[in-house]
Amino acid sequence: MFQFFANIFGYLLAFIYGFINNYGLAIIIFTIFIKILFIPFSVKQQKTMRKTAKIQEKMKIIQFKYKNNPEKMNQEMMELYKNEKMSPFSGCLTAIIQIVLLFSVFYLVRSPLTYMQNIPNENINNYITQLQESGKSVSSAYPEMDIIREYKFLKEQNPSDEYIYRANLQMNLLGLDLSKVLQQNLTDFTVYIIPVLYIISSFISIKLSTSMQQKNQKESKESVPIDGTNGKELVPEEEKNEMDALMQTNKMMSWFMPLMSLSVAIIAPLGLALYWLTNNILMIIERLVLNKVIKTEEE
Numbered sequence: 001m002f003q004f005f006a007n008i009f010g011y012l013l014a015f016i017y018g019f020i021n022n023y024g025l026a027i028i029i030f031t032i033f034i035k036i037l038f039i040p041f042s043v044k045q046q047k048t049m050r051k052t053a054k055i056q057e058k059m060k061i062i063q064f065k066y067k068n069n070p071e072k073m074n075q076e077m078m079e080l081y082k083n084e085k086m087s088p089f090s091g092c093l094t095a096i097i098q099i100v101l102l103f104s105v106f107y108l109v110r111s112p113l114t115y116m117q118n119i120p121n122e123n124i125n126n127y128i129t130q131l132q133e134s135g136k137s138v139s140s141a142y143p144e145m146d147i148i149r150e151y152k153f154l155k156e157q158n159p160s161d162e163y164i165y166r167a168n169l170q171m172n173l174l175g176l177d178l179s180k181v182l183q184q185n186l187t188d189f190t191v192y193i194i195p196v197l198y199i200i201s202s203f204i205s206i207k208l209s210t211s212m213q214q215k216n217q218k219e220s221k222e223s224v225p226i227d228g229t230n231g232k233e234l235v236p237e238e239e240k241n242e243m244d245a246l247m248q249t250n251k252m253m254s255w256f257m258p259l260m261s262l263s264v265a266i267i268a269p270l271g272l273a274l275y276w277l278t279n280n281i282l283m284i285i286e287r288l289v290l291n292k293v294i295k296t297e298e299e
Contacts, residue, residue, distance in 0.1 A: 027178075208288070
């Protein structure tokens with residue numbers, strides 16, 4: 001499945017590259033296009049996040065009120081979702097899309113000659129053999145990056161091969177070689193720039209998301225009626241502590257995707273980290289804009 005989408009994305013990336021002739025700029029424009037394409041899902045996700053935050057207090061009340069009756073609790077929860085026009089599985093689709101994008105783009109950036117330039121595997125294997133026989137270093141994980149770097153040598157060895165000319169990709173972006181892998185170039189300080197910027201953007205994105213959720217939950221507390229409690233909290237301190245622990249766990253889980261992405265970026269070509277960095281920046285802008293638009297619509 002991931003290879004299927006990698007092929008589709010590869011055609012799009014090759015189309016963009018044909019106009020600007022720079023791999024890094026092509027990835028940035030490619031990321032912007034993908035983000036625009038998935039705006040409907042982003043809008044749905046943003047609305048779901050706001051609704052989920054706003055019904056947290058109602059969920060706490062139901063969980064406390066029917067804590068000894070799981071069946072009744074589930075019925076009330078489903079009724080709450082129905083009244084709010086939400087689905088308890090609404091977040092699953094977004095998670096699936098993120099995973100598909102994650103691995104599909106990884107396949108694409110790992111093997112651009114295969115998925116972007118459509119060079120047959122037979123030719124790629126032939127180039128690898130030629131490099132190995134000439135004593136040149138070839139990475140077992142990312143051999144296509146070595147083919148791109150040794151393009152001039154391979155062109156001399158295969159002057160009549162029409163496919164070799166497709167390996168002439170411009171991988172330099174503002175002095176950064178996007179074919180390099182951080183794990184393989186630990187002494188080169190330039191390979192740390194994009195991953196570090198990715199970490200910073202991830203931190204900003206998570207803080208922004210957390211801040212927005214807390215703000216929505218605060219608005220929810222102010223809007224939920226305290227029925228029959230004479231102004232007292234319906235949920236006791238013990239239950240609130242349990243809920244706070246659950247929220248803390250959710251916060252920790254929000255770091256899972258960025259940390260997983262970073263771990264992959266360390267062992268993958270910098271082109272992948274550039275994609276994630278660009279995606280994070282666009283996501284921050286998107287959340288700010290959509291949150292304002294959605295809030296205006298609600299008001």
